[in-house]
Amino acid sequence: MTARVGVITFPGTLDDRDTQRAVRIAGLEPVSLWHRDKDLKQVDAVILPGGFSYGDYLRAGAISRFSPVMEKVIEGAREGLPVLGICNGFQVLTESHLLPGAMLRNNHLHFICRDQKLRVENADTAWTSDYEAGQEISVPLKNIDGRYVADERTLDELEAEGRVAFRYLDGNPNGSLRDIAGITNAAGNVVGLMPHPEHAVEPLVGTGRTDGLGFFTSILKKLVNA
Amino acid sequence: MSLDTVKHAGETPDAAQPWAELGLKPDEYARIHEILGRRPTGAELAMYSVMWSEHCSYKSSKVHLRQFGEKAPENEALLVGIGENAGVVDVGQGYAVTFKVESHNHPSYIEPYQGAATGIGGIVRDILAMGARPVAVMDPLRFGAADHPDTKRVLPGVVAGIGGYGNCLGLPNIGGEVVFDACYQGNPLVNALCVGVMKHEDIHLAKASGAGNKVILYGARTGGDGIGGVSVLASETFDSTGPAKRPAVQVGDPFQEKLLIECTLEIFREDLVDGIQDLGGAGLSCATSELASAGSGGMRVELDTVPLRDSSLSPEEILMSESQERMCAVVEPGKVARFMEICEKWDVIATVIGEVTDGERLEIFWHGEQIVDVPPRTVAHEGPVYERPYARPEWQDALQADDAARLPRPATDDELREQVLKVVSSPNQASKSWITDQYDRFVQGNSVLTQPEDSGMVRIDENTNLGVAVATDGNGRYTKLDPYAGAQLALAESYRNVAATGARPLAISNCLNFGSPEDPAVMWQFAEATRGLADGCLELGTPVTGGNVSLYNQTGETAIHPTPVVAVLGVIDDVNRRTPMAFSEEGHLLYLLGDTKEELGGSAWSQVVHDHLGGLPPAVDLEREKLLAEILIAASRDGMVDAAHDLSDGGLIQALAESCLRGGKGARIVVPDGLDPFVFLFSESAGRAVVAVPRSEELRFGDMCGARGLPAARIGVVDGEVIDIQGHFELPLAELRAAHEATIPALLA
Numbered sequence: 001m002t003a004r005v006g007v008i009t010f011p012g013t014l015d016d017r018d019t020q021r022a023v024r025i026a027g028l029e030p031v032s033l034w035h036r037d038k039d040l041k042q043v044d045a046v047i048l049p050g051g052f053s054y055g056d057y058l059r060a061g062a063i064s065r066f067s068p069v070m071e072k073v074i075e076g077a078r079e080g081l082p083v084l085g086i087c088n089g090f091q092v093l094t095e096s097h098l099l100p101g102a103m104l105r106n107n108h109l110h111f112i113c114r115d116q117k118l119r120v121e122n123a124d125t126a127w128t129s130d131y132e133a134g135q136e137i138s139v140p141l142k143n144i145d146g147r148y149v150a151d152e153r154t155l156d157e158l159e160a161e162g163r164v165a166f167r168y169l170d171g172n173p174n175g176s177l178r179d180i181a182g183i184t185n186a187a188g189n190v191v192g193l194m195p196h197p198e199h200a201v202e203p204l205v206g207t208g209r210t211d212g213l214g215f216f217t218s219i220l221k222k223l224v225n226a
Numbered sequence: 227m228s229l230d231t232v233k234h235a236g237e238t239p240d241a242a243q244p245w246a247e248l249g250l251k252p253d254e255y256a257r258i259h260e261i262l263g264r265r266p267t268g269a270e271l272a273m274y275s276v277m278w279s280e281h282c283s284y285k286s287s288k289v290h291l292r293q294f295g296e297k298a299p300e301n302e303a304l305l306v307g308i309g310e311n312a313g314v315v316d317v318g319q320g321y322a323v324t325f326k327v328e329s330h331n332h333p334s335y336i337e338p339y340q341g342a343a344t345g346i347g348g349i350v351r352d353i354l355a356m357g358a359r360p361v362a363v364m365d366p367l368r369f370g371a372a373d374h375p376d377t378k379r380v381l382p383g384v385v386a387g388i389g390g391y392g393n394c395l396g397l398p399n400i401g402g403e404v405v406f407d408a409c410y411q412g413n414p415l416v417n418a419l420c421v422g423v424m425k426h427e428d429i430h431l432a433k434a435s436g437a438g439n440k441v442i443l444y445g446a447r448t449g450g451d452g453i454g455g456v457s458v459l460a461s462e463t464f465d466s467t468g469p470a471k472r473p474a475v476q477v478g479d480p481f482q483e484k485l486l487i488e489c490t491l492e493i494f495r496e497d498l499v500d501g502i503q504d505l506g507g508a509g510l511s512c513a514t515s516e517l518a519s520a521g522s523g524g525m526r527v528e529l530d531t532v533p534l535r536d537s538s539l540s541p542e543e544i545l546m547s548e549s550q551e552r553m554c555a556v557v558e559p560g561k562v563a564r565f566m567e568i569c570e571k572w573d574v575i576a577t578v579i580g581e582v583t584d585g586e587r588l589e590i591f592w593h594g595e596q597i598v599d600v601p602p603r604t605v606a607h608e609g610p611v612y613e614r615p616y617a618r619p620e621w622q623d624a625l626q627a628d629d630a631a632r633l634p635r636p637a638t639d640d641e642l643r644e645q646v647l648k649v650v651s652s653p654n655q656a657s658k659s660w661i662t663d664q665y666d667r668f669v670q671g672n673s674v675l676t677q678p679e680d681s682g683m684v685r686i687d688e689n690t691n692l693g694v695a696v697a698t699d700g701n702g703r704y705t706k707l708d709p710y711a712g713a714q715l716a717l718a719e720s721y722r723n724v725a726a727t728g729a730r731p732l733a734i735s736n737c738l739n740f741g742s743p744e745d746p747a748v749m750w751q752f753a754e755a756t757r758g759l760a761d762g763c764l765e766l767g768t769p770v771t772g773g774n775v776s777l778y779n780q781t782g783e784t785a786i787h788p789t790p791v792v793a794v795l796g797v798i799d800d801v802n803r804r805t806p807m808a809f810s811e812e813g814h815l816l817y818l819l820g821d822t823k824e825e826l827g828g829s830a831w832s833q834v835v836h837d838h839l840g841g842l843p844p845a846v847d848l849e850r851e852k853l854l855a856e857i858l859i860a861a862s863r864d865g866m867v868d869a870a871h872d873l874s875d876g877g878l879i880q881a882l883a884e885s886c887l888r889g890g891k892g893a894r895i896v897v898p899d900g901l902d903p904f905v906f907l908f909s910e911s912a913g914r915a916v917v918a919v920p921r922s923e924e925l926r927f928g929d930m931c932g933a934r935g936l937p938a939a940r941i942g943v944v945d946g947e948v949i950d951i952q953g954h955f956e957l958p959l960a961e962l963r964a965a966h967e968a969t970i971p972a973l974l975a
Contacts (some may be wrong), residue, residue: 011573012481012707014396021688036942055481108975111389111664140668142393199668204801205685206668 003223006033006043008073014051015086015194016200022198023047026216026225035067035096039105044223045082045126046073048089050142060103060145060168062092069097072093080128083190090192092184099192100158101150106143107175115207117169118140119180122162123190132174137211139200141181142175146185146194148176158183166193168206175217229541232596239265245624248275254610261604263922269327269597272692273605276508278490283609286743287775289975290753294770301769303732306429311352312422313734316798321686321730323694324424327366327737327793333475334416338383342477343391345418347550349397350483351504352442354490354552358429361670362684363392365402365418366698366737366791369706370411371577372973379503380414380972381661389664390417394480395487398673399665399924400682402698403791406653407703412781417737419793421696422894423686428494430875434556437498439586441514441525442562444569445486445552445958449535451508452476452548462500469720471706482574489572490553495698496568498561505552511545511553511605512581518588520603521556525602527580527590527721527797539613541592556582584730613838616749626707628840630826641754642904643955645835647965649908652834652882655876656969657887674801678884680723680872681794685801693801697723697794700739702787703828704843710758711752713790716847717762718912719874720794725855726807726870726915729796729861734763736773736792743777750945751788760792765848798862805862807871807890809944811916816867816893816942818878819854819931824905830876850913857936858915866927869918879907881916886949887963894950895942903954917945 005023007030009016020030030044037141040046054063064070070092076099077083085093093099100109106112125211132139147165150158165186166182174194182193197212232248235241243265245255250271252779258266258274266274278284286475295308306314313327329344346363353360363387370377392399399421399704434441452475493499501521503513510532518525527611529541539547557565562578583589588605590598620942634777636642649655658678667676674693675683681697699719704711705776717734725732736759763770826832827841861867871881886893895902919927933939942952949957 012394012484014394014484015671016667018669021671023328026461051396052484053480055394055479059479110386111393111666113663113666113668142666142668144393145387196668199671202671205671 002027002029002204003044003220004013004029004031005219006031006040008033008035008046008048008069009164010035010053011027012051012053012055013048013049015196019047019049019198022216026213028216029180033069035064035069037069040076045219048092050087051077053088053092056116060088061095061129062127064092065095074098077175077190080187080189082222084127084215084223085192086196086198087194090194093192099185100154101148103145104147104149105145106147111144112173113142115172118166118195119169121167122165122184125165125184125191126222127191127215127218128165129221138167138194138207138209138213139197140207143193143194146174146176148180161186165191170225174205195213229592229595229597232267232599235267236264241265241516244269245271245313248282249279250275254278256849257351262600267597269542269545270600272546273515273598274915276511276546278604278609281671282512284775285610285612286614287752288611288799289613289755291843295755297760297764298769299764299767302768303773304769307797308770308772309395311432311703313353313733313735314356315451315771315795317692317694319687319690319692320425321692321971322424322429323421324353324358325421325696325794325795326735326772327417327698327791327795328774330418330737331776334384336416336533337475338380338392340475340477342384342416344385344476344550344867345416347478347483348506349418349420351553352505353420353422354421354487355430355504357428357433357494358424360422360487361686362421362682363397363419364400364682364696366700368405368407368410368415369412370406370790371408372406373558376411378974380691381763383666384414384416385661390477390923391480393666395484396669397905398667398676400667400670400673400684401696402677404658404661407702407787408788413779413864415739415789417791418598420698421694421700426465430499430502431493432516432520433501434525434582436500436558437524437582438559439577439582440557440562441527441580441582442555442557442565442576443532443552443579444555444574444838446482447533447535447575447858449546449549450539450547452579453546455545455830473511476548476550478550483708485572486551486553486575489569489574492557492568493565496564498565499555500815501556501558503554504555507548509545509547515588515602515605516555519606519676521582522852523581523602524585525580525588526583530593531579531588533575535575541542541597550731551581568682568795572907586822614743614749614916615746616753617746618750620746625840626842630832630838631824631842633832633836633838636826639954643957646879646907646957647828649834649876650880650962651965651969652804653968653969653973655830656864657879657967658970659690660970660975670958674804675727675806679807680726681729683727683729683801683804685796691800691802693798693800694728695724695727695796699723700791702789703833705755705790705841706787706839707828707841709754709788711846712788713755713845714762715843715912716790717794718846718848718851719872721766721768721851721855722790722872722915724796725858726805726872728803728859729798730859731768731794733771733795734768734792734794735771736790738778739789739791740774740777741780745785748785755788755790762848766852789796802863805867805870806867807885807895809869809885809891810870810889812891813943814920814944815924815940816944817917817919818914818939819852819857820916821911821937822906822909822914823911825909825911829910830909844910844912847913853914853936854913857931857934860925860930861917866923867917867919871916873914874918875910877908877910877914882949883962883966886959887966889946892946892948892950892959894945894952896952898939898941905952
């Protein structure tokens with residue numbers, strides 16, 4: 001018996017199949033969720049994958065946030081359901097106010113795709129427990145709206161509460177404030193980040209690293225041991 | 227504004243028509259009269275004019291392109307050949323792969339972002355229409371001089387357009403080329419390639435048959451964008467109160483295309499279509515006439531049912547509109563409801579616009595009145611064919627006589643070192659990562675090798691690790707010097723690049739970029755290049771599966787270098803066996819495979835150091851290319867090499883620099899006895915590669931090369947952090963990297 005992880009497909013989602021594969025590789029059962037779904041099919045956790053949902057029109061994540069399925073995700077997240085937002089999924093989570101702050105266009109104004117070094121700052125969340133705090137990992141980064149911003153007070157709060165989950169190393173790729181690559185909510189069940197752990201789970205493809213697998217094994221341990 | 231119906235056309239035989247403004251020649255207009263037995267209606271004239279354009283009819287190139295079929299090698303892997311939206315190749319395990327390279331040159335010069343973006347959109351729909359899921363794209367690009375101010379306008383726009391559209395579709399961009407040359411200043415070449423994968427039974431064709439089957443237009447609404455000639459028609463034939471002339475460049479919406487892809491794949495999964503065609507150049511005119519022509523011939527379309535973005539569009543404009551992100555499907559009546567449900571799920575607009583009839587005419591109606599009544603084959607497949615005059619230009623002899631051997635060479639080792647740095651950091655040889663980092667190469671999670679590797683490689687089956695590799699190459703400088711050899715060198719390089727990664731080359735697609743066919747010198751280049759390519763494909767056993775011709779790439783009297791771009795598709799049974807280009811293990815032995823002759827004509831060295839183009843390109847030996855490929859593939863399969871890199875422009879030193887930088891390791895290199903170090907480093911002799919062999923495999927690898935008769939010279943070892951050309955000069959990797967990587971950002975960022 002393993003745990004079931006829902007992977008949401010919005011119109012314009014791109015990394016849904018990749019994320020399902022990563023979930024499967026970690027030994028979890030992926031469950032496909034459609035943006036119009038009005039229930040979460042009893043999944044134990046939800047991942048919002050990357051892409052350009054609704055073409056990023058209006059603002060990245062701004063329209064998806066109003067999808068029927070998001071009502072249930074928001075409800076669940078508040079009750080402790082583990083939720084991971086990757087790239088566009090992170091943008092949807094900030095638009096949904098499950099996580100604070102917002103993403104603006106990269107400071108250099110270009111799409112950037114590269115292998116990105118990160119430091120795991122918080123290894124106590126539902127999605128990072130398989131890492132060590134301070135561990136350095138490399139996973140692909142690929143976006144054009146990846147510059148994390150929030151007001152100073154929010155940033156100070158995030159720092160003080162240990163809610164900065166990941167920080168960029170070896171050069172800030174997009175001008176994100178305080179080198180923030182990913183954050184968590186106070187309860188540690190909702191995590192969002194711009195880089196793509198689902199693209200770093202097999203040695204054969206992508207960058208050849210498997211540094212991203214820890215996200216999926218973390219949630220496996222949490223759900224199966226729970 | 228009166229409607230020019232078929233009846234009206236019959237009653238007004240002498241009405242003046244703007245056929246010349248639409249680009250038709252007097253004899254072509256006369257032929258339309260002859261086919262129809264009357265003057266064409268405005269709508270018919272519009273259809274014939276776009277479908278008989280050079281772009282759609284291949285009227286200047288057709289007589290030469292026939293060789294690709296006539297000389298096609300026997301190849302059981304070819305499932306669908308030239309003539310469909312894209313060719314299809316059997317890659318084993320029940321999988322079929324379709325791929326094609328196309329041009330979007332002219333639009334990209336006018337409006338770089340949208341031109342390049344819709345170039346991706348168009349080729350992706352071609353692949354989708356075959357029944358395949360698109361799995362990767364590549365972009366062979368050519369721009370004017372790197373330091374020309376207009377390049378800074380065109381290149382960033384093109385790159386952003388490719389990224390902006392391709393990244394939103396979720397297609398990894400796995401390779402391609404970026405070349406700078408002043409000859410492309412007013413005519414950048416923006417070619418785009420897409421690869422798609424399906425099971426054999428999923429192959430779909432563009433044909434409409436089965437009377438009573440419904441014709442469904444789905445995807446974006448039709449707007450006034452991308453109308454070229456028709457705006458002329460509208461303003462000439464009718465009063466001027468209609469819509470203003472629209473930009474000739476289409477505007478893309480990648481989000482709509484992504485929905486169209488997923489929606490279409492779901493429709494295929496449920497086996498709901500009989501025939502399918504994407505809407506690209508010439509829009510509905512093309513889709514309806516080609517579907518009908520390839521099927522049983524009869525189709526009736528109610529044009530007023532087409533969903534519009536602009537309700538004031540005339541029927542002619544609707545027929546000609548090149549609005550993006552549209553497809554046309556032929557569906558049995560019983561399956562229409564389910565088809566519509568799937569479109570609704572994906573928020574894709576779908577409309578029954580007509581049906582297949584048991585007649586042999588394409589009939590189009592506008593609010594009940596007939597405006598088109600034509601035999602579809604005469605529109606789609608039986609356009610004019612020209613035997614354009616061609617002649618070897620009188621300057622060709624002088625060009626070839628201007629041998630690069632006369633150019634001054636470095637006199638000292640210091641000068642040699644200086645020229646090496648100059649070449650590897652020149653815009654054409656420098657790192658292109660500033661460009662390729664703007665493309666998503668990871669999406670779909672199957673990218674095994676991506677730029678700057680010799681070929682892009684994707685896994686197509688997660689359980690068996692079956693994969694395909696694609697490389698694109700072209701060298702306008704070589705082709706200018708000798709079009710026959712230049713085309714074969716492009717083929718040979720692409721073939722070699724695929725083999726270098728361990729994949730077996732199967733088939734090719736090509737994009738033939740040339741100047742004006744009305745210039746006999748250009749036509750000669752075209753004739754020679756197609757002949758060279760067809761002969762080369764026959765010898766290598768790799769059939770042409772399709773492609774595209776782009777003519778009129780010239781500014782005034784000056785044509786671009788003739789630039790055939792060749793894409794080779796290969797298959798690899800297990801992507802675990804792929805060979806990367808990086809020298810990553812110290813102690814591995816470096817072997818130079820093939821013969822190095824003194825061949826500098828058209829070389830990167832002659833361009834960078836002397837701004838020279840003359841002489842002859844490197845000699846072509848396709849037998850040798852086959853042997854080299856066999857060795858590279860066997861070495862990959864049996865784990866005898868750790869890295870391999872093809873030698874092409876820039877010669878050995880370029881390959882060493884790239885492989886060392888990629889792996890972060892240096893190399894100690896010994897110049898073989900009897901070889902001039904300058905020639906050793908810079909010659910561009912074809913049929914060569916450099917490989918890194920683990921010591922444990924040295925004997926086996928050497929024996930294999932010896933037994934097969936492939937020259938293999940041990941030239942050094944992977945070592946340290948310096949490229950040491952022993953006895954001549956040393957180049958620290960840090961210095962090399964700084965030079966190699968700084969050039970493009972400095973020019974363009």
